Amino acid sequence: MSLKIKVPIAWFGPGTLVHHASIVCEGGRVTYAGPSAAAPPGDEFLEVDGFLMPGVADRHVHIRLADPGAVLLGGVTAVRDLGWVPEEILALANASELPSFTGPVIRAAGPMLTAPGGYPTQASWAPAGMGRELEGPEDAAAVVAELADAGVASVKVALNAEDGPTPSDAELAAIVQAAHERALPVTAHVQGPGQAERAVGAGMDEFAHTPWTERLSNPLLESAARTMRIVSTLDIFSFGRVTPELRTACDNLVRFRSAGGTVVYGTDLGNGAISAGIHLREALLLYEAVRMTPEEVLGAMTAGPIAVDGPADLIVLGSDPLMRLEALGDLRVVVRAGRVVSG
Ligand SMILES: [Zn+2]
Numbered sequence: 416m417s418l419k420i421k422v423p424i425a426w427f428g429p430g431t432l433v434h435h436a437s438i439v440c441e442g443g444r445v446t447y448a449g450p451s452a453a454a455p456p457g458d459e460f461l462e463v464d465g466f467l468m469p470g471v472a473d474r475h476v477h478i479r480l481a482d483p484g485a486v487l488l489g490g491v492t493a494v495r496d497l498g499w500v501p502e503e504i505l506a507l508a509n510a511s512e513l514p515s516f517t518g519p520v521i522r523a524a525g526p527m528l529t530a531p532g533g534y535p536t537q538a539s540w541a542p543a544g545m546g547r548e549l550e551g552p553e554d555a556a557a558v559v560a561e562l563a564d565a566g567v568a569s570v571k572v573a574l575n576a577e578d579g580p581t582p583s584d585a586e587l588a589a590i591v592q593a594a595h596e597r598a599l600p601v602t603a604h605v606q607g608p609g610q611a612e613r614a615v616g617a618g619m620d621e622f623a624h625t626p627w628t629e630r631l632s633n634p635l636l637e638s639a640a641r642t643m644r645i646v647s648t649l650d651i652f653s654f655g656r657v658t659p660e661l662r663t664a665c666d667n668l669v670r671f672r673s674a675g676g677t678v679v680y681g682t683d684l685g686n687g688a689i690s691a692g693i694h695l696r697e698a699l700l701l702y703e704a705v706r707m708t709p710e711e712v713l714g715a716m717t718a719g720p721i722a723v724d725g726p727a728d729l730i731v732l733g734s735d736p737l738m739r740l741e742a743l744g745d746l747r748v749v750v751r752a753g754r755v756v757s758g
Contacts (some may be wrong), residue, residue, distance in 0.1 A: 417441040418753055419457025422731060425467040428720025429710060431735070436467065440753035443514075448721050461755065463731045465747045470519075470673065470694050470728035472718040473682055475623055475646045479504065480540075480685030483511070483518025490690010490746045492728035493718055494519045494684070497571050497602060497623050498535070500544035501525035504565050514752060520728075522568035527604065528558060528590060530582050533602075534575035540686075545694035546573065549582050552589035558564050559593035569602050570594045571623065576607030587627055602646070614640050624648040624683065627664035633674070639678030647715070649700040651683040665704040667736030672705065680716040695744045702740050709737045716743075727753035 418440050425436035427448060437454035439447035447454055470492025478486070486494065496504050504523040511521040526547040527535060536546040549555045559570055572590060574581050582590070588634035594601045605611045613637055622645045633640075641643075645668060652728050652732045653661035672678060680701070682694045689697075691693060693716075701707045701715060719725060733745035749757045 416459065416752070418445065418459045418461065418727075418755065420467065420729070420731070420750070421451050421454075421460070421462045422465055422467040422747070424735060425721070426713060426737065427722070428469065428717065429714045431720060438467065438702040438721065438729060440729075440750070443752035444729055445721060445725050445727050448723060459722040462654060462746070463748055465731040465733050466735045466742065467729060467731045468611055468713060468720050468736075469717040469719065470730050470749065470751065471680070471696075473684060474679045474682030475648055476685050477683070478507065478518075478521055481691050483516075483521070485691035486684070487518050487692075487751055488749060489690070490730045490743075490749055490750050491692050492519050492726075492730070492749070494521055495568060495681075496521055496523040497569075497604075498524065498527045498545055499633075500542055501562065501565060501567070502544075508566070508568075514754070517756075519751070524569045524571040524602065525562050525565065525567045526676045527571045527573040528555065528582065529573040530580035530586075533580045533582070534573045534578040534606075537579060549586050552583075552585045555582065555586040555589040558595040559590055559599070560597070563594075564600055567599065569600045569621075572601060572603045572614075572619070574603050574605045574607075574610040576610055576616065577628070578606070581610065581613075584613065584617065587613065587619075591618045599750075611635065611639070611693075615643065617644060621646060623681075625664040625668045627652050627660045627667075628733055630663055631667050631670075636671045636676070637674040640674035643694070644677040644679055645671055646679055646681035647697060647701060647705075648669050648681050648683045649704065650694060650696045651687055652753065654688050655696055661700075661704070665700070672707070678705070678707070678715050679711075685742030693746065695741065698740055698743050698755050709740050710738060713737070
């Protein structure tokens with residue numbers, strides 16, 4: 416059963432805006448994306464007066480603290496869970512690939528690797544098993560191998576010196592080496608003086624949040640920009656207000672981008688008052704406070720361009736977000752794996 420969607424305007428990805436576009440999907444994949452004039456027919460046909468783009472990917476969520484159905488209906492078709500009990504979240508990630516699942520496709524890091532007694536093992540909101548306490552470099556490497564076998568998509572490390580002890584540099588080195596041997600990226604929660612520098616020094620691949628507890632030096636941001644990307648999560652520092660934490664984070668993020676660094680959209684959904692689905696305030700902060708262009712913001716919010724053989728995960732907005740980003744709040748249709756879930 417194929418589905419064809421026709422729209423007056425579609426953004427396939429950075430640099431590719433198509434007027435009078437059609438997308439045809441079948442079996443969860445895109446089989447045609449291009450001008451309507453050349454499009455093949457579909458078994459099912461939907462014409463929407465709106466702006467079509469890839470579904471939004473949120474690179475930092477805790478999906479067990481949210482409603483997956485609401486996340487999908489809100490336009491987010493893919494999420495990466497950065498911290499939960501591994502057995503539970505990996506089972507959910509597997510289930511999310513099935514057509515019967517009502518929610519975004521979920522990829523997961525499993526637990527946060529930490530020191531004995533370290534964050535988040537003492538946090539009131541964290542279930543038992545959300546932090547994995549390391550007992551030396553050999554144990555750290557073994558834990559990463561175990562998680563890789565279990566099917567994690569990345570490895571999360573807690574470097575939160577404000578809330579307890581953190582793994583040693585030797586453990587960090589062992590984590591990065593073991594993860595890279597399995598082609599897994601390492602993402603770090605850094606909080607407290609010197610922790611961002613430790614993550615860069617250990618060769619980690621990503622900051623799970625924009626560092627917000629201290630102003631990072633230009634040389635540090637320059638070396639981070641060469642090898643790491645940053646998941647934004649700006650609104651989690653402010654919830655719509657202006658706070659010192661938000662100012663510090665934006666200052667770091669602007670200079671990271673000036674040094675050529677890559678920023679992706681993430682909200683830390685589940686941790687505080689973040690709305691399920693597209694979180695407009697996060698997108699607006701990237702535009703207003705970080706000075707990304709609307710097209711750069713859309714690029715940060717999506718996992719890849721609409722293309723033949725790519726996932727048929729699409730959204731249609733009521734107007735053009737390249738003209739006015741607030742259009743991200745005017746969602747008309749959500750398509751997940753080639754099936755219309757709203758509209
Ligand atoms: Zn988080």
